[in-house]
Amino acid sequence: MADKVFPDAKSALAGLTFDNMTVMSGGFGLCGIPENLIAALRESGVRGITVISNNAGVDGFGLGQLLETRQIAKMISSYVGENKEFERQYLSGELQLEFNPQGTLAERIRAGGAGIAGFYTKTGVGTLVAEGKEIKRFNGEDYVLETGLTADLSIVKAWKGDREGNLVYRKTARNFNPMMATAGKVCVAEVETLVPVGALDPDCIHTPGVFVDRIIEATFEKRIEQRTTRKREAA
Amino acid sequence: MADKVFPDAKSALAGLTFDNMTVMSGGFGLCGIPENLIAALRESGVRGITVISNNAGVDGFGLGQLLETRQIAKMISSYVGENKEFERQYLSGELQLEFNPQGTLAERIRAGGAGIAGFYTKTGVGTLVAEGKEIKRFNGEDYVLETGLTADLSIVKAWKGDREGNLVYRKTARNFNPMMATAGKVCVAEVETLVPVGALDPDCIHTPGVFVDRIIEATFEKRIEQRTTRKREAA
Amino acid sequence: MAWTRDQLAQRAAKELRDGFYVNLGIGIPTLVANYIPPGMEVTLQSENGMLGMGPFPYEDEVDPDLINAGKQTITELPKSSYFSSADSFAMIRGGHIDLSILGAMEVSQNGDLANWMVPGRMVKGMGGAMDLVAGVKRVVVVMEHTAKDGAPKLLRKCALPLTGVRVVDLVITDLGVFEIDKKGEGPMQLIEIADGVALDEIRAKTEAAFEPRMQQAA
């Protein structure tokens, strides 16, 4: 079988990027983002990207790196603006923005990967989010039609992976990564540790290998947005 | 907190059963079925049940036990008839039957648990399954509207569980159990081993405790439908 | 005297019940976790994919892979489990969370909520708020009774873009507590007043129709 393992982020993206493409990028805030693949996307120089990601990174890190270089034409997100450059580009009209409720965004991505063209949710009924969308009544309640989302490429970050493409995520770094892995025409994963095939518990594989086309082992900065701690009480 | 752990199947169903109720029952064939809760449902004497289950058990085991006593009024399934009593009741008109494609059944149950009132799938378009249902075009292809399914009670079988209701399934005994745990107004789980809280890996919990209302530890017969083996070659 | 932030959180904590699964918003709602009555078991859900959220970590426990929906570092408990965002919102949208406590810019007398967008200002997004109010069984708002400029926030009709329609069950402000019949057309019911606050003050600062229906002091 063609080897899914690539030596680094740059080679893993080779041949997969093109101008005006749509990219899904995993993570919640800076937690569980594919740091290395985002950086490689920046190096690729590809422009006019539509990025589907819950958030937009911070200035200089994560997707913020692609904003600095103005490679992003449009964001589909639920929450942004931890990021001054984002705000500047948005207010100046350089950057398009589509807000989705976070759960609707997650479900749209799952639907895209699962062959579900559309679904009805109560979320957003009666709000701006439902404007122009079909409303249907089920059991006396109104639901709004939302459509599945797919992308030309999805980039995800996992904790462990093997060369079959099986992935395991760690704690809340899982977030949007598993659905995105299913919804890209091609999925590239970066993992902290590449383990031998058979080392992962088959009952606990979050993303079965069928969804992952390429995989790299990488090192991570794992920046923290809000370092909140408590004090140990004196003994 | 009210204890979720009950001493046995009978006590775990106390107060939850009533005539003409809808029950979801996990398992694929006889693999991963809630044997003990099905038996307790039989003992409860409740009648006119609509059962949502991929299959209908075999004569004398699994849901076959509820057919013998004519407690089932209707089945919603994808494949039945490993079972002579089922065939007899169906052909005589005593038993109603609604077939769903297996993936549509699984997705309808997931949708029911996830607050999705309906979804569009390509499965079944142009077949009997789509008759009388709305068809909608997305990106030049036809999709059929299917609705979410819920139940008054779901009974599921897991491998390990804890008193918070966290569940882990084993191998292909997982099947329909995780979705059903989310789609019952009440969910009762039977497990092979009740472990202390904290013993399960939090990254590998298939059903978070919020979905499970009652739990029992039980023993299992685990009958096999098709014992297929191969011979060891002579050394 | 109007309730302080901590008193607001303390009052909101009275809405907790033993065995509840609860999602707490950012700000005052987060403080509610400090007032869970002893002996009561409440499990906190974090919509970025965790059930059983623990307290902030000690300095040497900080883990970048373990944050809450406010992106703050947190800890896990023995009962914790992790799941994807799709599974997390399936849990929320499917009605499996008992209680959501969150902040608001405006609430209308029939339970409409506005808390995500001020037109003309930079909009950061609704995050999970629309999903929470649409899916969680009971929605409690905790907020200042009036805006910084003194304008009422309890309105006949919200002026700001909505987060949800007929979704709020209870509003706790620094002046009192209001019950909403979100299915009906009636006025809100004022069921508690902060000690030393006059009914007339609440009348003056409230646009929404409400009726006093005070409970006996506990």
Added chain:
Amino acid sequence: MAWTRDQLAQRAAKELRDGFYVNLGIGIPTLVANYIPPGMEVTLQSENGMLGMGPFPYEDEVDPDLINAGKQTITELPKSSYFSSADSFAMIRGGHIDLSILGAMEVSQNGDLANWMVPGRMVKGMGGAMDLVAGVKRVVVVMEHTAKDGAPKLLRKCALPLTGVRVVDLVITDLGVFEIDKKGEGPMQLIEIADGVALDEIRAKTEAAFEPRMQQAA
């Protein structure tokens, strides 16, 4: 001479490609697993929730928790993973499986498939067949060329209730191999004939329109 069951499976195995994820139906399709060319890596999906299906177990390995979609006991491989039925059909419906090989009662010249129901007879249900043909990238049917009574099974239009509309890409019968343009309106293309079978025999036993377009012998 018409192909045997094993020859049919062997021919179907030529549709496999290195790295493919494949779902095999019950009956002859199951035999295809015996003819995966050495050195080719093919991963078998079982729609009851497994990727990476292994062979039947030795007598002392039988595990009631480990079965395939035909309810037969099987084994796992180092690469195996398990998942729920919802996730399994998300994988199938979402187009992530490369190839499905399954049996049929009838196939029409535009790729309609009937393989689950004979009106008037006890109906056991469609199981996962409708999902597989709607979702898998390429659908190959393996079947006897005619029914037991000699009636053609390759038809202009299926008479039995359908499993899917315009879903079959290739039909392998004991007499030959037919390509279908499931988007178009043209006849099927007969691309191979079993050794020693006459074209006239195929003509006599086929109702569907087809054109011979034989490839050179390999």
